[in-house]
Amino acid sequence: MYEITFATITNWIDTFLGKYMPEWLVTTVECLLIGVGLLLVYALLALFYIYFERKVCAAFQCRLGPNRVGPWGLLQSFADMFKMLIKELITLKHIDRFLFALAPYLVIIASMLSFACLPWANGLQIIDFNIGIFFLIAVSSIGVLGILLAGWSSNNKFTLIGALRSGAQMVSYELSIGLSVLTMVAFAGTMSITGIVEEQKDLWFIFSGHVPAIIAFVIYLVAGTAETNRGPFDLPEAESELTAGYHTEYSGIHFGFFYLAEYLNLFIVSGVATLLFFGGWMPLHIPGWEGFNAVMDYIPSVVWFIGKAIALSFIIIWFKWTFPRLRIDQLLKLEWKYLLPINLVNLVLMVIIIVFNLHF
Numbered sequence: 001m002y003e004i005t006f007a008t009i010t011n012w013i014d015t016f017l018g019k020y021m022p023e024w025l026v027t028t029v030e031c032l033l034i035g036v037g038l039l040l041v042y043a044l045l046a047l048f049y050i051y052f053e054r055k056v057c058a059a060f061q062c063r064l065g066p067n068r069v070g071p072w073g074l075l076q077s078f079a080d081m082f083k084m085l086i087k088e089l090i091t092l093k094h095i096d097r098f099l100f101a102l103a104p105y106l107v108i109i110a111s112m113l114s115f116a117c118l119p120w121a122n123g124l125q126i127i128d129f130n131i132g133i134f135f136l137i138a139v140s141s142i143g144v145l146g147i148l149l150a151g152w153s154s155n156n157k158f159t160l161i162g163a164l165r166s167g168a169q170m171v172s173y174e175l176s177i178g179l180s181v182l183t184m185v186a187f188a189g190t191m192s193i194t195g196i197v198e199e200q201k202d203l204w205f206i207f208s209g210h211v212p213a214i215i216a217f218v219i220y221l222v223a224g225t226a227e228t229n230r231g232p233f234d235l236p237e238a239e240s241e242l243t244a245g246y247h248t249e250y251s252g253i254h255f256g257f258f259y260l261a262e263y264l265n266l267f268i269v270s271g272v273a274t275l276l277f278f279g280g281w282m283p284l285h286i287p288g289w290e291g292f293n294a295v296m297d298y299i300p301s302v303v304w305f306i307g308k309a310i311a312l313s314f315i316i317i318w319f320k321w322t323f324p325r326l327r328i329d330q331l332l333k334l335e336w337k338y339l340l341p342i343n344l345v346n347l348v349l350m351v352i353i354i355v356f357n358l359h360f
Helices: 007-020 023-060 076-086 097-116 132-140 143-153 157-188 193-198 210-227 252-277 290-297 301-320 328-355
Strands: none
Touching (some): 007 023, 023 076, 023 097, 023 301, 076 252, 097 132, 132 157, 157 328, 193 252, 210 252
16 A cells, blocks of 8 residues: 555646646745645644643643544634634733744744655655655754744743753754764665655664664654753753743744644654654564555555654653753753763664664
């Protein structure tokens, strides 16, 4: 089933538009369709994740969670979204107005560019080229600039401390994320996201990559949680210390941008882990179990990708509502003294496995 590609549909749309429009207009219309689709999926996914985390958090704390607005509280996230959209944008004195207004847009643009790199199925991706992983890591790093600008331009000691914490945290943990990704890129032999997924059509890398793949996955999950500023690594916005951290002074839709980006970054981290370790849109195949493999092929590839990403997101949410917040010295010690050295040794171990052909 994974051999069926969505490129058939996209090529049909391109051919259909080409019959009635000049080439430049076809390109413009296709870009508009992609943009609208991206924004729609982005918004709906963020609303789902807000509801999902509230329900998971409630279950961990023996509560009900949202249960009043709509059946089972399903419309609570929509109500919150509309409330945020109509809230006033408060203008502050003694701030750098340009940078203050620019910061949330940098955060949301970085999130959307990263989101656009994720292939949901074979042929169903916006950006796909031979250095896709490199591009993904590059654009995801833009978000820290928005956070630093937000904290500095607000002219508030709490926001500045939050921004400095975030800068130290995100720059540190990007190293572990990069090395974990590099370990799997070396194993796959390509930087193309589609190519990495297609290498897993028979067996996912988490199984075929032996111990180094498992170590890389665990480190990626910890570093990804820190990179998204989620508990227990949520020091940049520690409510008990910094009121709300780097976005304390933001209101209305500007605050909403930070809020949306945080939840979508959760999906992006989970989606990248799905692509690198769990086969992306590829179904679960076990060598020799032809009947089982045939049944797995009937499940649509989009369902495989979304299901895996949500399962990994549940684990990251589980972290937040289980472990207490770390101190800043503990957070940096974990990265520089433990994760980074382990990652470097793990990369060498993966190279040895590849050179001597020790994998499945």
